[in-house]
Amino acid sequence: MSETTATSSGSVTGAEIRLENVTKQYAGQKVAAVGDLTLTIPAGEIAMFVGPSGCGKTTSLKMINRLIEPTSGTIMIGGEDSRKRSADELRRTIGYVIQGGSLFPHMTVAKNIALVPKLLGWDDDRIKKRTDELLDLVSLDPSRYRDRYPRELSGGQQQRVGVARGLAADPPVVLMDEPFGAVDPITRQRLQDELLAIQRELRKTIVCVTHDIDEAIKMGDRILILQEGAQVAQYDTPEVVLGSPANEFVEDFVGSGSALKQLSLARVDEVGTFPQTTAKIGESSAEVIQRAQAAGHRSVVVLDERNRPVGWPWLRQLKGEKIVQSEHAPDAIDRRATLNDALDVMLVNGHGGAVVTDAGGAYFGVVDFTSVTDQMRAMQEKAHEVSNG
Structure with missing residues (x-):
């Protein structure tokens, strides 16, 4: 499996993953934990594994990096059989992010991130540069957070460091097991948006386990819905899963509000943003106020x-x-955030809109309440027409 490096923003740096008749049978159990699982995850896409407890989604994930060894079948990563490498060597080329970040408490943030690069023999200058680059990527100021310990971070900050550590050696594949399950809903939404922004830039192949169908719909290029024994109920794009459930199990799992869930497929940049007066720190307040008033802006x-x-x-x-x-930065949303996310932010900030950012957290514009609700109303009416034939 060859490592890849991003050469330009948006270029695919991930590797295709192919599971062929993969089975995991534990001794003494009549039913396989995973039975004859076959699927392909295209390079540079996010595949969300979702299903009820005990369906085998985490087992399937862990077999990709051989934390759990398959009983039979083949897992190809970048066209190469994963069993042709030692398990340790394989894992050093696959990022792994779990709930809570799982940071080593006795190590600083920088040392946590540097674990795999050190194992790979990177020199100190290269590691420091990569660490600072990744902290910046996950919106943590390197000068403030590099030398902190995990106990000095919030849950959301720890999870950001966990994502940075997973990306440290620039792996083509990143595995995530309930990565945002231990944080509050607002932080969860921000972390989801940040990951989507990072993915737009890096285009890794990401496999993510979640119990939350709404998260799967928001995050996934493809959704794998599993039944007991990791039997594939449906594997397709969110649009197809919501619009054409493969069977009754998928219908029940997605829920009766599938038409409303399709609103989660609409993104802020589909609505569009409008310009707002901006100012740089240190500018003359009087000049900024004059500029804003001339444009008819109150903020x-x-x-x-x-x-x-x-x-x-x-x-x-x-x-x-x-x-x-x-004192407090605005609750900005990524331009690929869902309209539901945009509404959540608008309802608490008092501006009747939301600041929208692009890759790297750069200012992109402002989206207003009326535009979002008009778009949601139009989609709802269209969904209603389709459901009524």
Whole structure:
């Protein structure tokens, strides 16, 4: 399996994964934990494994990096049989992210991220550069977080470090087992958006286990719905799974609100954004206020030196001579966030809109409440027409 390196933003750096008749049979059990599983995950896509407890989704995931050895069958990664390499060598070329980040408490953030690169023999300068690059990628300032210990981080920050560690050696494949299950809903949404933004740039092959069908719909290029024994109930795009469930099991698992769930397929950049007056830290407040008033705006989005939103104050709040960074950054959403996510943010920020960011957290624009609700209403009406023939 050859390692790949991103040469430009958006280029595919992942590897195809192919499972052929993969089975896991534990001694003393009549029914296989995973029975004759066959599927292909295209390079550069996110495949979400979802299903009821005990269906074999985590077992299937762990067989890819041989944390669990298959009883029979073949797993090909990048066209190469995974059994032709030692298990340790294989795992060093596959990122692995689990719930809570699973950081070593006695190691700093930087040392946690550096684990696999050190095992691969990278020199110190290369490791430091890669560590800082990844912390920046997961929206953690390297100068602030590099030397902290896990106990000094919030749950969401620990999970970000876990993602950075999974990407440290630039693996073509990243496995994720309930990566966002231990954080609160708002942090969960932010982490999902960040991962989607990272994936747009890096295009790894990501296999993610979740119990949440809504997360699967939002995150997945493809969704694998498993029944007991890892029997494939359906494996397809979210649109097909929602619009044409393969059988009664899938219908029941997706739920009766599948038409409403299709709203999760609509993304913010399909609605479009509008320009908002922006200001850089250190600019003259008077000049910014004059510019905003001329544009008919009552607030401004404050950006840092890297064009990332760090504040969204009302004009009446700009009292000093210079624009300063707000105490709390706005709850920005990625442009590939769902309309449901956009509404969640809008309902708590009081602006009647949401700041939208692009890859790397750079400012992209503002989406307003009316545009989002109009789009959702149109989709709902269309879904209703389809369901009624």
